[in-house]
Structure formats: structure tokens, C-alpha cells
Amino acid sequence: MHKARQNPLHVAAAHGALILYCVIALFPVFVIIINSFKDRRSIFREPLSLPNAESFSLIGYQTVLEQGDFFLYFQNSMIVTVASLFFILLFGAMAAFALAEYRFPGNTIMGLYLALGIMIPIRIGTVAILEMMVATGLVNTLWALILVYTAQGLPLAVFILSEFMRQVSDDLKNAGRVDGLSEYRIFFSLVLPLVKPAMATVAVFNMIPIWNDLWFPLILAPSEATKTLTLGSQVFIGQFVTDWNAVLSALSLAILPVMALYVIFSRQLIRGITSGAVK
């Protein structure tokens, strides 16, 4: 941005608004993290104060880590999230490319059909999905979750990606064809790199709901071996007593991997959101 176009008042106002939004958005996270380092009494007595020498305690983390399966839950969540994202991006991009690139009868109808999934929440079909999983013997496997999340993420992925793929220059794809590249190479090595920002956007939008989901793990894969982190953390929440130290510690730990994934995608994401707006 040029100095000449900056009005200090506007800049201050914009920053003020953004900082305010940041504080509001981050406040719950902040509270969770500070309280995860306090003993039970201080959590209830002074929930907003920072941990000090007196109230500092790692009891929550200790409980979580001693609850031996925690790492397994962690691993399950990671596998499910990463695998689902991989399939959503791969199949979503391929379907989007076909819809955007090839003229065939029923192209529009197919696009609308695929987009329909955006409007219909997949949870409506839970009973049918459960029946199918039982029939195929996939209950209590991570595959059950991966398949469901892939199905859940595909409609929006196809919708967003096909819009971006339409914008990739025809000349570039045609140059590839004249040079003898197969359609697969055109897709993977010419088109995909150019829609990276859109892929990152799709990845981030899908990642968080998958990571946080409680519904499908509870229904499709509640066994000890396949519990996800969100489901696993529920053991600390009892009907009568809740081990708040452990819950808060588990939540704090659960933030870490999502943050790592987000950092990976965010550079592309920011470029995607601002592309066209900022040039």
C-alpha cells in the first residue's frame, strides 16, 4: 500500500477493529489455556487470573497423559483428519476438473447434483449410514469415519474448486496437450499448482469440523481402539463430577495439531482469500 493513500485515522480504526475482533475470538482459547495450568480450586475461584506460584498445577496434564490411551486418541484423530482431507482434496479436485474442463451431456446436472450436498446436512442420514457401515463391517474402524467425512466435505470442495479451475487459462492446458502431456499430467502438474490457494481454503474449512466432531465417532467408532480425541476427552466429563483440570488440559493439547495444520495451509489460504482483492 502506498503512503499517500493511507489516512492515519482509517488505519487506526481498522487496526482497532481487528484487534478487538482478535481479542474476542481468542479470549475463550486464552481462558482454557490459563486454566489448564491451575489447580481445581483456583479454576473455580478465580477463573480469569493467570496461574501463580500458589495456583499453578500440572495435575490436569498428568491425568490426561496417565490416562494411557490419550496418545492413541490423538493418533486416531490425526489419521482421520489427514486422510479425510487428502481424499476430499484429491477427489474434489478431480471432479471439479472434469466439471470445469470437459463438455459432456449432463455436465450441468451433475454439477448441481454434487452441489446439492452443500444444502443437506449429512447427519440426517446417520441411521442409513450406520446401517451401511454395519452391513460392510466397517463399524469401529477409522475407515468408517474417513469415508463419512470425505462424503461430507466433497460437495463444497467440488463447488469451490470447479469455480477456480474454470479460471485457469485454457491456453495453458492446450499448450500441455499440444506438447503431449496426458490429461492426468495436465491436471496434476499444470492445474493443481495454480489452484493451491483454493485447495488450502477447502482444507481449512473442512479440517476444523472434522477434528472437533463428536457425533460420528460416538456412533460409528466408539470402541476404545478407534476413539478420537474429542470422544476420548468425554471420559473426563461425568454425569455428576467433571474433571475440569483434565478436560481443559485435553482441550489445550487438542488445539496444537490443528494449529500446526493451519499454519501449513494458512499462507496459501491468505493468498486465496485476498487474491483479486489485493494485487
Place this chain on the structure above:
Amino acid sequence: MTALSLRGLNKSFGTVDVIKDVNLDVEQGEFTVFVGPSGCGKSTLLRLIAGLEDATSGEVYIDDNLMNMTPPAKRGIAMVFQSYALYPHLTVRGNMTLALKQEGLARKVIDERVDEAARMLDLASYLDRRPAALSGGQRQRVAIGRAVVRQPKLFLFDEPLSNLDAALRMNTRLEISTLHRSLQATIIYVTHDQTEAMTLADKIVVLRDGRVEQIGTPLELYNHPANQFVAGFLGSPAMNFFPAAQLGSEHGTIAGIRPEHLRVDPDGPLQGKVIHVEKLGGDTNIVVNLSDGPNITVRLFGQHAHAANDDIKIGFDRSHMLVFDAAGNTITSAA
């Protein structure tokens, strides 16, 4: 051997007919230019030749072989696109070698061809750069280099100069013309710029609404246009058109005279007011509003002191007059 033949070529997108019954022969080594207004189907015709679109009907022959079912990479063509279409993730060398690697040529042959092309197009110092780090003119040369290394039977250029500034366009035009001579290549070149067409072509194909209006050498088309469209499209400033009766022609409905065939003449039959004067240095173009008719342009050689609002009289030589019938076709032996 004809390098390219098109036989009864048609192309429709849905119900829209974009190319209508095109027949054309291009000889070995010929520089052929497709020219026509925007949207007339030039690029579509080029893509049909390249195999990037399937013809609705008709045949495409390259070197006398029917190509309708041959994929683009196997047609022995190379194409230069309007938007350069360089591969952004590859270096200049990578861009030029990709197709050769796909063909499975030996490493040594590939290197030789790239070096040769780089020398010819003055690209040697950029070979390891990415396209993003090149200027428009350099990108264009890389795009041409990518076509040259393939040693195709047929070069296809789709408006390769339209993104360059005027000076660079002139240079690159010269380069392409030199390239044509040194490679003795057969080239099909698409443009909507009639100057480019006139300066480069051995043979011009004028297209309108997907139909071939006329085929011929630049001067044939300039001197003997088949119809009013071709007459008006080629030449700059464009030909002046009058109701035939105004010029005293006994047949035809419309008469045309090129601006350079009009002259300022105190005894001339046409009179009007100067409304604009373009002083180009070498030439002077005067736009005159005739008192009983259209605006016309008079092109004078050298520098002349005319000004807007001057009254002026214009004369002309009837032997340079073209006469068209009501349908716009040229009536031969106009007099």
C-alpha cells in the same frame, strides 16, 4: 505436397455455427495469415487444425494425412498462444524441452535443439529463469522457442503479438518473418490486425462470421477485393464508401475509393468541410465531411497545412474506383 488442407470444415457449439464450410490449401513453406474481426472464428479454426477441438464435419489433412482422429501431440504441429501459456513451474529450458522429453528424444538431440533455438531467439542468458522473471517480450520469445525446438511440420500462431507494445511488436514481427525464411517453415498465423497480415503473409485468408471471404496474396486482396467487406477490412486508413451515383457510376450501388487515391483538387467534384486532420509526419490524413454525403478520409503524402473547418474540394481518378452491387460483391471492370 500440401502442408495443410481443410475440406468442408464445420464447427458448431450447440446450436451456434462458428465455422462454416471452410476449404483451404496451404503449400509447403507458405506463410498464411488468417485475418478477420474479433469473434469471427479465427482461433476456433486454428484449434480445429491443432486438434484441440473436434470438427462437427469436414476433414483436416496435414501433409496429405487425414488428421481428424489424431491427438494434437501427434499431428506434427507446434502452437504459440496469445497469452504465451508458458508453464509457470518450469524454467525456460524446462518449457522448451518438455515436449521433446514427451516424444522421448535423446538427451543430446534435445540439448542441441534448445541451444540452437536459444541462439536464434537470443534466449541463452535466460535459460534457467522462470517465466515469472521475464518481460513480456522475452516470454513471447520463449513461447516461440518452445515451438521451434519441436521442428514441426506446421507452426500455428494465435495472435502472438497482441500483448506486446508497438515497438516490440515491430521487432518480433521482423523476428517471426526471419524465422520463417531461415526455417523454411510452414506457418499459419492468426491476427485481427490487418497491418500484421499485410506485412507478414504470403497468403491471406479473410474470415467473417466463420466463412472464408477471400483467399489471396496481400496485394491481390488489396487491389482486387472480392467484396466490400474485404475492401474495407484491408488497408489503413480504411477504404471510403459512397453511394455509387454520387461518384457518377452508372452501375452498382456502392462505390469505394482508397484514401490514397483521393486528392485535394480545386476543380474536384466532391466538396465538404475538413473536420479533423491527422499529421503523422510522413503522411497527412484529412477527414472530410462531404456536404452531401458521408465522412471520408483523404491520405496525402508529406506534410500539408489543412485545418479543421476549412472548405475543401476533393478529386479522384475513376480508374481506382471499385464498384459493389447491392449484396456487396465487387462488380468487375468497374468504370
